[in-house]
Amino acid sequence: AQSVTQPDIHITVSEGASLELRCNYSYGATPYLFWYVQSPGQGLQLLLKYFSGDTLVQGIKGFEAEFKRSQSSFNLRKPSVHWSDAAEYFCAVGQDGNKLVFGAGTILRVKS
Amino acid sequence: SQTIHQWPATLVQPVGSPLSLECTVEGTSNPNLYWYRQAAGRGLQLLFYSVGIGQISSEVPQNLSASRPQDRQFILSSKKLLLSDSGFYLCAANRGGNEKLFFGSGTQLSVL
Numbered sequence: 544a545q546s547v548t549q550p551d552i553h554i555t556v557s558e559g560a561s562l563e564l565r566c567n568y569s570y571g572a573t574p575y576l577f578w579y580v581q582s583p584g585q586g587l588q589l590l591l592k593y594f595s596g597d598t599l600v601q602g603i604k605g606f607e608a609e610f611k612r613s614q615s616s617f618n619l620r621k622p623s624v625h626w627s628d629a630a631e632y633f634c635a636v637g638q639d640g641n642k643l644v645f646g647a648g649t650i651l652r653v654k655s
Numbered sequence: 656s657q658t659i660h661q662w663p664a665t666l667v668q669p670v671g672s673p674l675s676l677e678c679t680v681e682g683t684s685n686p687n688l689y690w691y692r693q694a695a696g697r698g699l700q701l702l703f704y705s706v707g708i709g710q711i712s713s714e715v716p717q718n719l720s721a722s723r724p725q726d727r728q729f730i731l732s733s734k735k736l737l738l739s740d741s742g743f744y745l746c747a748a749n750r751g752g753n754e755k756l757f758f759g760s761g762t763q764l765s766v767l
Contacts, residue, residue: 587691587701587747637743645758
């Protein structure tokens with residue numbers, strides 16, 4: 544069965560510091576992987592997705608994620624965090640158009 | 656914590672037939688409720704959200720409608736399904752716009 548683990552419930556980083564949010568998945572076939580962000584007062588927004596090809600994926604707002612098949616991971620990174628990045632981030636796995644399994648989410652706090 | 660019940664898990668319907676997907680929430684009162692859809696080639700798309708009984712906001716024009724007859728019940732409906740309505744539908748809830756978002760397990764709808 545598919546599953547997604549986001550081991551960090553909360554993460555706090557200083558503004559300007561680098562960020563890495565962890566995501567591990569379990570999926571029987573080649574996965575489609577997503578990162579979504581929910582900012583305060585807004586719905587979910589797709590940051591980036593991986594279907595195939597280059598394992599380093601660039602997304603919006605300066606985020607990137609790297610698919611590592613050997614580690615079953617799809618970690619989200621940003622080299623320099625801005626205060627507006629404070630939000631909750633969700634990793635998800637599935638076939639596009641089919642059932643999506645979400646991780647529990649990681650709440651990012653940014654301190655100045 | 657909140658628990659979201661969503662059913663059915665999978666549904667196959669002919670074109671032109673009606674639709675009713677139900678979502679109920681436990682563990683909180685007066686939640687914000689959301690319906691999302693993931694269609695092929697796209698990320699999760701917010702369809703409707705509700706901040707209270709009878710209060711529905713539609714994010715995109717479409718063949719679907721939503722209703723909230725009770726505080727913790729959110730229903731997604733259609734009078735006549737189209738092929739393009741196929742996709743994965745996800746109900747979500749939180750206690751307010753800034754609060755953690757909880758998801759149902761989703762409904763995979765195939766319109767044939």
